[in-house]
Amino acid sequence: MTSISISSDKWQTADVEVMDGDFDDDMLQFLGSFEEVLPETVDKVSERKLKKTSKKQKKKEENTVGSKNPENEEKSIEERRLAKKLKRKEQMAANRKQRKERLARRKEQKELEKGQESVETPIENGKKKRKGGEIQENNDKKKKAKKETDVSAWKQFYFLPNEILEAIEQMGFSQPTEIQSAVLPIAVRDRQDVLGAAETGSGKTLAFGIPLVSRLLEALSNKEEEEPPKGPRALIVAPTRELVIQIMRHINSLIATTPLKAVSIVGGLAQVKQERVISQQNPDIVVATPGRLWAMIQEAEEGSYLAEWSNLKCLVVDETDRMVEEGYFSELTDILNKIHEAADKEKLQTLVFSATLTFAKAQDVAEEEKKKAKELSAHQKIQRLIKLTGLRENKHKVIDLTRQMGTAGCLVEARINCGNLVEKDTALVYLLNRYPGRTMVFVNSVDAARRLHHILKAINIDPMILHAKMIQKQRLRNLEKFAESRNAVLIATDVAARGLDIQGIDHVIHYQVPKKVEIYIHRSGRTARASHRGLTVVLVDPQSRQFYMKLCKGLNRMQDLDIFPIDFEPLMIAIKKRVRLASEIDSLEFRCKKIKMSESWFEKAAREADLDYDETRSREMGGLNLEVDEMIRKSRQLQSQLRSELSAPLPRPDGSDSMRTKYITAEIVSRLRAVGDNAIDVLNQKIEDTKEWKRKNRKATKTDEMNSMKKSLKNSQKNKDRLAEKQRQAKMVKFSMANSLGDNK
């Protein structure tokens, strides 16, 4: 196990489980697929092991040799040692290859069994190149199928190099997306700078990737540079490591049929190795996170690859609004300054993209102005970004295709109101249970992620977790596992909110309401990508009510989000019991750990100061021990209750949990069909039902009103008639009285 920083904060156990980064060989198989973009990952461990053993061996040999000390014997020992090392290395490589093939075969088999479309992982591209013969054959078949894609719609862009059209055909994209159609003529044909904004999942990566690769190919064919050119010729900066790896996947697909080379530079992986790869490969394209790139630029020796920026032809800043925020801004501006000093500014093409450009808050201004920045118009925000990123004056275009609401057109949004934490946990588990699929659950902090991970694990949901305090390999491995399974849950902080393109994410749940509108847009944008439907649900509790209201305002919503229906109460009740138990166990364990940690801290401090406990402290310690024992006892009791709860099946809305039949009858089929299991359909149905109910209600109210009006009209008519009758009778009496008076006279 690697040494793990055991912080005094919550959920320490989860930390240990998740962050256990000393991979055994089996675990390393998962990482195989990252080799293409992260060349050091797999070999690193075996290298480390090799170094360790060879060091031991050397010591041993030195001891033995030291005692005898004849020169020729030393030589032969050295030879033997080298031979052994070589053999071991070969053996390890062969084992590794075998394991990978075995894993690939197993995976392929599983996919065949499932009979469903394979899910492309963010790093799958690399995997394809290294699979065994059988897999290769399958891939060839896939490629052939993709080859048949009709790409005639792309021919309108006559200025695109053939290599690019070929790559697009391989990728199977029959037509450009809206943002691609808008950007390509401006960026490729007119070579202008672009500030582009389009909804999440709309294909922005290729919208900047195609111009970038086209520009380099053009320079190659025009022989614009000396051979081989020094330093990077194109640079893409993006805020997170996962995003960099994903951009690499697109760029690698685009340059597959060209002589161009691309590498990634990301934090969390060995810098020395990244430097070695760069100096060996002299790549044309660098895709990087700003932190690590700037660190490497600063350390670059004169004349080395990263010190030479005069040949840079194309610069891309992805997720720009994030990049000009705190945490990235200073490194990004340092990089931009370095580039602008060295490169020919008039020839450097800059492409700047995001899904939420107009939400950006600039960082180059005084506090006072920052406050005002919130009130800046969309136009003013864009002008600020143009200045910050150094787009060429009079040679840039702004292409903003975002909707007023910011989110993707195919996104269906809803909320669930929760009274307290247990209700929130229950609502989450209800959604996961009632609507299985690939679901991302976003939280605002690492602690919340760990707590949720614990609770879901305790009730037999096996979620993956992703946050910034995890080691990089584990982050990538969890992402890959998540992308591989059709029915998986990923609990993530906002480190996974932007740019991640995992196909087929069905639901995004905001377990905690995001504090910024753009975060909501990006989180939600992990689903409903490339014109597919997707659902996002916000869980709103009393504490987050004000953030939710702010969110609606920021999203220009005229009305509240629809309420997602909880349409099967028995499931909710059963889940609530489990969640309550799991949550109690979790908080008991947390308290126990806290006491133990404070105890061990005190013991350590006392030992270091060479102090003995006094009587009071000893008594206190005894009391604490009793408290811990009591908590452990209670926790065990709750665990056994939870186990018995978990042993019973959860009620299913279609009644399939209690169905005891040997034969499928028409009645059973219709019963199963009657219960919707697609969350969006269920929500839409509920919205329709509500509308219908309101319509009927309105109609009924109208009829009631009409009836009462009619009634009151009738009544008033009756009253009138009665009055008239009375008046008539009075007249008659008057008249007869007058007559009788006349007669008497």
Ligand SMILES: Nc1ncnc2c1ncn2[C@@H]1O[C@H](COP(=O)(O)OP(=O)(O)OP(=O)(O)O)[C@@H](O)[C@H]1O
């Ligand atoms: N022309 C196209 N036709 C069909 N699919 C495409 C096309 N271009 C890109 N895609 C696919 O659409 C998905 C989304 O693309 P991409 O990741 O570039 O979106 P994005 O706009 O950058 O999203 P985000 O703002 O969330 O980063 C990807 O899986 C990509 O392969």
